[in-house]
Amino acid sequence: MSPATLHTWTTIFAVVLTATAGDILIAGGMRKLGDLDDIRAKSGLLGAIKAVLSSGMFLIGITCMALSFFSLLFALSDADLSLIAPATNSLTFITTTAAAKFFLKENVDKRRWLAALFVCAGVALLAR
Amino acid sequence: MQHTLTPRRWLVLVAVMLGASIGDALLRIGMKHLGPVSLNNLSALFLALKSPWIISGIIVLMGFMASYMTALSWADITFVLPATAFGNVIVTLLSKFWLHEQVSRSRWLGVALIVIGVGFVANGPSRTEHAGIEVEAIP
Numbered sequence: 514m515s516p517a518t519l520h521t522w523t524t525i526f527a528v529v530l531t532a533t534a535g536d537i538l539i540a541g542g543m544r545k546l547g548d549l550d551d552i553r554a555k556s557g558l559l560g561a562i563k564a565v566l567s568s569g570m571f572l573i574g575i576t577c578m579a580l581s582f583f584s585l586l587f588a589l590s591d592a593d594l595s596l597i598a599p600a601t602n603s604l605t606f607i608t609t610t611a612a613a614k615f616f617l618k619e620n621v622d623k624r625r626w627l628a629a630l631f632v633c634a635g636v637a638l639l640a641r
Numbered sequence: 642m643q644h645t646l647t648p649r650r651w652l653v654l655v656a657v658m659l660g661a662s663i664g665d666a667l668l669r670i671g672m673k674h675l676g677p678v679s680l681n682n683l684s685a686l687f688l689a690l691k692s693p694w695i696i697s698g699i700i701v702l703m704g705f706m707a708s709y710m711t712a713l714s715w716a717d718i719t720f721v722l723p724a725t726a727f728g729n730v731i732v733t734l735l736s737k738f739w740l741h742e743q744v745s746r747s748r749w750l751g752v753a754l755i756v757i758g759v760g761f762v763a764n765g766p767s768r769t770e771h772a773g774i775e776v777e778a779i780p
Contacts, residue, residue: 547714610722617717620717624765627761628759628762632723632758634754
């Protein structure tokens with residue numbers, strides 16, 4: 514593997530890692546918070562926004578998403594969008610599914626794994 | 642546990658799918674009007690904030706984020722994520738029939754794979770129930 518490809522795949526790995534962490538943290542934060550519809554019905558839209566913004570997990574998740582965005586820009590600075598976009602988009606589906614099973618203890622049955630694989634392949638084809 | 646969704650919740654999921662794709666399409670139209678932005682001239686991006694296309698795109702994407710987080714508050718991420726991918730299908734249809742862009746055969750194959758993938762989860766339960774968490778009643 515040449516240094517250039519190593520560099521490209523390191524940045525792709527960084528984008529996927531931060532995007533997965535962001536997704537899992539935001540999902541975990543929302544789950545802990547409970548049904549947002551109920552919160553909004555009880556304390557209004559402002560109350561719901563306040564509840565979301567006071568969730569530590571959500572804030573760390575958003576920070577990860579921002580890091581992911583900047584890693585993406587960094588990755589794009591020396592590699593083609595036609596490689597970066599399908600690679601990061603589709604890999605994130607697989608890593609998020611695995612992380613949701615491991616960290617959020619979601620019931621990822623055969624059906625959901627198949628869905629993740631199909632969607633991953635589909636997104637890779639679309640993003641080229 | 643089979644966990645069915647109320648019509649209202651399906652509506653939120655539809656907003657998740659449509660929001661991302663319509664928002665992206667609006668941003669793309671706005672950026673097309675603006676022309677290419679080079680890395681040496683990033684300040685041109687601030688001009689984009691004056692475009693009504695870009696502004697409406699950002700507003701739609703904020704709506705998307707709100708519906709996405711609402712969906713995550715009552716459904717698994719492994720259920721919601723394929724739904725967001727369905728947005729790509731809508732983007733492809735929009736770029737074909739609204740923006741009249743050329744859509745290659747491999748992209749249509751991608752569309753088909755995503756539709757099949759989403760079909761797999763849409764029929765399943767939306768949420769994993771963990772011991773100790775009350776199962777809410779669906780009206």
